Each structure stands twice: as C-alpha cells, then as structure tokens.
Amino acid sequence: MILLSLLTYPVFSQRILTLEDAMNTAIKNSPEIMKSELSMTISKENLNAREAATKALIKFQLTPFYYNQTREFNNLFSSWSTTETKRIYGDFIVSQPIKLTDGRITLQNQLSYQDASSDFTDSRSKGYSNNLFLSYSQPVFTYNKLRMELNQLRLSLENSTLSYAIQRLYLERQVTTYFYTVYQRKMALSVAEDELKNQQAGYEIIKSKVEGGLSAREELLQAELNLATSESNLQNAQVNLANAKDDFRQYIGMPLSEEFDIITDVEFKEVLVDMEKAIQNGLETRMELRQREINLQNSQDQLTVAKATNEFAGTVDLSIGVIGEDPDLAKIYDRPTRSPQVMVTFNIPVWDWGERKSRIKAAEAAIKIEEINLASERTHVELAIRQTFRSLQNLSMQIEIARQNEKNAQLTYEINQERYKNGDLTGMDLNLFQNQLSEKKMNLANSLISYKLELLNMKIQSLWDFENNTSFVPKELQENLLNE
Numbered sequence: 001m002i003l004l005s006l007l008t009y010p011v012f013s014q015r016i017l018t019l020e021d022a023m024n025t026a027i028k029n030s031p032e033i034m035k036s037e038l039s040m041t042i043s044k045e046n047l048n049a050r051e052a053a054t055k056a057l058i059k060f061q062l063t064p065f066y067y068n069q070t071r072e073f074n075n076l077f078s079s080w081s082t083t084e085t086k087r088i089y090g091d092f093i094v095s096q097p098i099k100l101t102d103g104r105i106t107l108q109n110q111l112s113y114q115d116a117s118s119d120f121t122d123s124r125s126k127g128y129s130n131n132l133f134l135s136y137s138q139p140v141f142t143y144n145k146l147r148m149e150l151n152q153l154r155l156s157l158e159n160s161t162l163s164y165a166i167q168r169l170y171l172e173r174q175v176t177t178y179f180y181t182v183y184q185r186k187m188a189l190s191v192a193e194d195e196l197k198n199q200q201a202g203y204e205i206i207k208s209k210v211e212g213g214l215s216a217r218e219e220l221l222q223a224e225l226n227l228a229t230s231e232s233n234l235q236n237a238q239v240n241l242a243n244a245k246d247d248f249r250q251y252i253g254m255p256l257s258e259e260f261d262i263i264t265d266v267e268f269k270e271v272l273v274d275m276e277k278a279i280q281n282g283l284e285t286r287m288e289l290r291q292r293e294i295n296l297q298n299s300q301d302q303l304t305v306a307k308a309t310n311e312f313a314g315t316v317d318l319s320i321g322v323i324g325e326d327p328d329l330a331k332i333y334d335r336p337t338r339s340p341q342v343m344v345t346f347n348i349p350v351w352d353w354g355e356r357k358s359r360i361k362a363a364e365a366a367i368k369i370e371e372i373n374l375a376s377e378r379t380h381v382e383l384a385i386r387q388t389f390r391s392l393q394n395l396s397m398q399i400e401i402a403r404q405n406e407k408n409a410q411l412t413y414e415i416n417q418e419r420y421k422n423g424d425l426t427g428m429d430l431n432l433f434q435n436q437l438s439e440k441k442m443n444l445a446n447s448l449i450s451y452k453l454e455l456l457n458m459k460i461q462s463l464w465d466f467e468n469n470t471s472f473v474p475k476e477l478q479e480n481l482l483n484e
Helices: 002-007 019-029 031-053 145-211 217-252 275-285 287-307 355-421 427-462 475-482
Strands: 015-017 057-074 079-098 103-118 123-140 260-262 313-326 341-347
Touching: 015 019, 019 145, 019 217, 031 145, 145 217, 145 260, 145 287, 145 355, 145 427, 217 427, 275 355, 275 427, 287 355, 355 427
Parallel strands: 015 260
Antiparallel strands: 057 079, 079 103, 103 123, 123 313, 313 341
C-alpha cells in the first residue's frame, strides 16, 4: 500500500532546473554571498570616502552670536576690571591635502564684527576685522600617513573582492555537488524502477511455470521475495531522492514545497589537462595567494608604523596673511597689517623604556608569519592541483571500465534471464545477476559525476578552464578590480 501510494502520488507542475539556474538561485539567496557583497561595498565606499577627502575641502563656518563677560585683575594697576564682548564672525576655508608629501595647504578668511567694552578705562570699541591668510603644514622625518592609509584601503577593497570571488567559487562547488547528488538519487531511482520491472517480469514467468507444474513452489516463494526486495529498494530510492531534493532546496534557497526536476548532460568527454600549465596558472592567479600577499603587505606597513613609535620627527608650519580692521567695513584694508608666521617643531625622544624596539620586533615576527603562510599556501595550491590531476586521470580510466562493466552486466543478465525462463537457473541466481546489473549502472553514473566534479575542482584549483582552454578569473573580480 505504501508503494502504491508513492507511485500514484499526484504530480504537480514542476520547475525544470539546469546547473546554471541552480547557481543563479543560490547566488540570490546565499547569506554568505550577501555578506561578502556587503563587505565589498563597505570597503569600496570607505576607499571612495578617503579619496574624496584628499580633494579640496571647502566649507563655511558661521558663529552668528558670541557673548562673553569676564572680570580680570590688572597687576599693573592693582585693580579689577570687567570686560564685555559681543561678536559675530564667519570663516571661509579651503583646505587641500597633498598626497605626495602628506602636507596640507589651507586658505582661510575670517570676517568678524565686534562690540567690546571695559570699565577699566570706561571705553567701548566697535568695528570690523578681517584676517586672510595662506598656510602650509608639512610633517618631516616620518612616513607618509595619507599615502599608507589610501594603500591600505585599496588593499582592503581588493581583499574583500577576492573573498567575494572565492565565496562564489565555493558556492559553485557546493551547488554542483548538491545538484549531482540529486542526479545520482534520480539515477538510483531509475535503476530501481528497471530492477522492479525485471523482477516483476521474472515473477510472472515463474508464477506461470509453477501453476503449470514446471517449477517447484520454492521458486515462486523466492520470486516473491525478490519482488518484495525490489519494491523496498524502489521505495528507499524514492525517499533518498526526496531527501536529496530537500537538501538541495535548502542550500540554494528554494521553498521546500516547490517541485522541480533537473536536466544535465553527464556524457563523458575527456578533457586534456596540462598539469604544468595548471600549476603555473594556479600559482600566478589563485586568489588565496594574493590574499596572503596582501596580508604580507599589511604586515610590512605595520612595521613602518612600529618604527615611527617615539621617532624623531617634526612639523614645519608656514603662514602668510594680511589683517585689516576698521569701524567702517569699506575701509577695513586701508591700514592692513601683514602677519607672516614660521614655526618648526621637533619631537625628540629621549628614553621610551624599549617600547619602540619591542613594537618593531613584534612587527618583524608578524611579517615572518605571513611569509611562512604565503609559502605554505603556494605549496598547498601546487599539491592540490597535482592530486586533482591524478584523480582526473584515474577517473577517466574508471569510466571506461565502468562503461564496459555495465555492458557486460546487461548482456549477462539478458543471457541468464533466458536461462531462467528455460528453467536452467534459479530465481536466487537470477537475483544475483540483477543486483550486479544495478550495481554496474550506478557505478557508471557515479564515475561520470565524479569526473564532472573533479573537472570543476581542477578549474577552481588552477583558475584555468581546460574545457574551453581559457583563463577562469571570475568576472566579478575583473570588474571590481578594473573599477578601482
């Protein structure tokens, strides 16, 4: 009854999926891909913001009302006085960082109106003042912090883009694995259905022979057992397929209630793989290696920062301007006052109790760790490519063997089925040949799928598509790096 209900289960309209369809669905629904995209967006916008900050900043600062009243002691006259000040002023500022030197040039103009009074001399002063000056500030004897920050942000964007592309490749591998798992379960179901048909035909043959007195009753009992076993195998295959489909739906983000079927071509087409070419391209283009190189560059930057701890450094500040003041705004520059300014400041460390030395040693150790990681990653890449190449060669041979085994098993089963019909073979013996045929069919299907998966693995390991003989750098990576 259970088997009958499974076989007669209503078939609803279902979605037909190719591997590409499944991949597109998974990309839209994968939380890891979403997080990688957001991380890439964060890195890109941080870089855009910092690059925008290297352009001239133009701003206007307005203080519409300022009031201050203070009482101070005048030592010269040994008396207290109260001063009251009212003021309104505004600053117009144009500030331009200099990438080449990490300096900054600033043009600033401050216009103000002030009303001040003091009871010390019982005086009051009203009038306008304007201060226009051009200044330049330049750090000396230290590293270019602006250039380093921009470089680190570019590396951060490249790293997040690499992580996104790597996540896409990992997703493709997982989706392909789940996709072919469903295909394997579908093939297993097809084999189980063929097996059931064969067992049903055998059962009908032995039943008629037993009824005609040509075979013993035990043969019918064995045929019934074989038929029941085949029905059970079919039911198991249906359950396994349903479970594989649920796992597939869950991974790519499909509703669990949505019905679908898959179509794919697993015909064997041997692809010639050049191991030396695969290793060379893998070592030149593998994104994990570039990430290790980025980590090494960041460690070297940290060494530069460590060397700047308590370093001898300085700042040179230059300014030239003109100040005007008058109660009449139109006459504010009738008697201008020049205001040049030069200031040189040095930071001279005397004793830091070994802080700088320890920070440098820690940074140098971090660099060595990243160098070891890079070398280990290169070895891992080459090792993985070599193993994948050997696996492809072995699978190619196994496919040919599996295909011949299936042909032999099919022929053997047909021959022994005739012997069974003629009464020269027992039902138990025929069942062994049926099981052998089912096994060989599944072995061929599994070998074909394993070859497809290993070929994809070679493409991911070497970033070279040997099927089309082209470089396989994900287009998302190319687009994002070109747009930097």
